[in-house]
Amino acid sequence: MHKIKKLLVANRGEISLRIMRTARQMGIKTVAVFSEADRNAPHVKFADEAVCLGPPPSNQSYLLSDRIIDACKKLKVDAIHPGYGFLSENAAFAKMVTEAGIIFIGPSPASIEVMGSKLAAKNAVSKYGIPMVPGTDEAISDIPAAKLKAVEIGYPILIKASAGGGGKGMRIVENEAEFEEQMQRAISEAQSAFGDGAVFIEKYITSPKHIEIQVLGDQKGNVVYLFERECSIQRRHQKVIEEAPSPVVSPEMRKAMGEAAVKVAKACDYFGAGTVEFIVDEKLDFYFLEMNTRLQVEHPVTEMITNKDLVKEQILIAEGLPLSFSQEDLKINGHAVEVRVYAEDPKNNFLPDIGNLQTYIRPHGPGIRVDDGFEQGMDIPIYYDPMIAKLIVHDESREKAIQKMINAIDDYQITGIETTLPFCKFVMEHAEFKSGRFDTKFVEKFFTPEMLQIKWTDKELELLAGLAVDVFDKKKESLKISQSQEDALSNRSNWKNRLI
Known part of the structure; x- marks a missing residue:
């Protein structure tokens, strides 16, 4: 066992700050790294020490493995936490860290490498009897052979990049006529x-x-x-809303999925925190999709329902300690929902909306948590993922958690940029979401930008009507309105209807 005394977080923003808070509670000193764009970021101010890695672009700063390891040696750092994104699932980086005599807070390089390839992952778990989506067991580039396999599987089929993620290198093919073009596009995009x-x-x-x-x-x-976590509300194959537990998973299904996930972890001698992703069809049959060998963005909903700090557990595991609890000790406590607050405009196809946080006031209250890395007055950099915060709520039931989330979204004040908060509120209030029946096509099926246009309540309309009449009364002399025009407009009870 090696007690960690100083931890470098090889990341930025909310996840960096979130990791450092747990480290501080554990009595561990922290080191932040930052690019020139993040010089005044909260995670830099919070850390005990900070190191500038270089200019804003990731490939000149946060992706510079050598520079990060050099900083560790100079500052006598004994562990690195990679967070998520950047170098978190880079087996070569994990290997460099361990070879430098520094603890990598995550799984072994071998586990990362196996699970980093969707094909290698499928091969690793195939002998454990885990349900798999019908498909090829190896990479395929022979288009005629691939066409025959597609017919055997049955259209529609999905062409996927083995090294992929975030929807890149992924193509849906509805029929044989479009197969060849989509295959070539997928290969090109993956490369x-x-x-x-x-x-x-x-x-x-x-x-x-x-x-x-x-x-x-x-x-x-x-x-x-x-x-489990329910992660089906997505746009561009990326999650926007997550919750735990899932509204459709029964205790029996939960046990079956959980035991399958444990087998996946054991298939690659996994240690640390990891996530096994499944795709679930309309019959609630589940199939192994992939394993993410890192902390997930949505880990807070799991923390809320289990009362476990996953970062603390990661650190203890990295120190060599055994788990302090068994499967039987774990129980689900209530319900948690998370929404990702992206600097994106949902009224404009969720395009990034970079700018200045002119107003930034977080919601507060029992069962409300905000993980973020920004403060009022800061600019949102154009160089990185546009997520500025995660808003998480917890309550004793799903219904109460959803209502708490709606109230928290209303209390979250952000001006200067467009965010996904209005879209998230739309989802919370939608009957399909409340029913739990929704799938990954929710946005496609139920959302259009027009749905986020301003909707006035009766009370707001009455106030507007009264204001309009007051303005009319004050201005009618200068407007030179005739008596007949005034008579036509004087019936105040009609103003509300006119505004509607």
């Missing part, structure tokens, strides 16, 4: 995005739900699952 053009084919499930299982494993071979 461009990941430097690896390997693609594979699997059956496309038309109305899927995206449900994932949080796992924790220690270095002694113990693995537990901390229940």
Whole structure:
């Protein structure tokens, strides 16, 4: 066992700050890294020490492995937490860290490498009897052979980049006529995005739900699952709203998915925090999708329902300690919902909306948590992911959690940029979301930008009507309105209807 005394967080923004808070509670000194664009960011101010990595672009700062490790050596850092994104799932970086004699807070480089390739991951878990989506077991580039396999699987099919993520290198093919073009596009996109053009084919499930299982494993071979997260509300194949537990998962299904996730972790000798993702069809049959070998953006909803600090557990596991609890010790406590607050305009196809946080006031109250990395007056940099915060609520039931989220969104004051908060409120209030029946096509099926236009309440309309009449009374002399025009407008009871 090695007690960690000083921790460098190789990340930025909200996740960096969130990790440092737990480290401070554990008596661990922290080191922040930052680009020139983040010089005045809260995570830099919060840390005990901070190191500038370089100019704003990630490939000149946050992705510079050598510079991060050099900073660790100079400052006598004994552990690195990679957060999520950037270098968090980079097996080569994890290997460099461990070879430098520094603890990497995450799984082994070998686990990252296996699970970093969707094909390698499928091969690793195939012998454990885990349900898999029908498809190819290896990369395929022979288009005639791929066409035959697609017919065998049955259209529609999905062409996916083996090294992919975030919807890149992914193409839905509805029929044989469009197969060749989509195959070439997927290969090209995968090569461009990941430097690896390997693609594979699997059956496309038309109305899927995206449900994932949080796992924790220690270095002694113990693995537990901390229940599921429902992550089906997405745009551009990326999550926007998550909750735990899922409204459609029964205790029996939860146990089956959890045990399958544990098998996936054991298939690659996994330790640390990880997430096993499943796709669930309309019959609630589940299939292994992939494993994320890092802390997830949406980890707070799991923390809320289990009362476990996942970052603390990651650190203890990295120190070599066994898990302090068993599967039987874990219980679901209430319900949690998270919305991602992106600097995006949902009225304009969710395009990034970079600017200055002129007003930034967080909601407060029991069961309300905000994980963020910004303060009022700061600019949102153009160089990074546009997420500025995560708003999480917890209550004793799903219905109460949804209502608490609606109230918290109303209390969250942000001006200067457009955000996804209005869209998130729209989802919370939608009957399909409340029913739990929704799938990953929610945005496609139920949302249009026009739905976020201003809707006046009766009370607001009455106030507007009264204001309009007051203005009319004060201005009618200068407006030179005739008596007949005044008579036509003088019936105040009609103003509300006119405004509607």
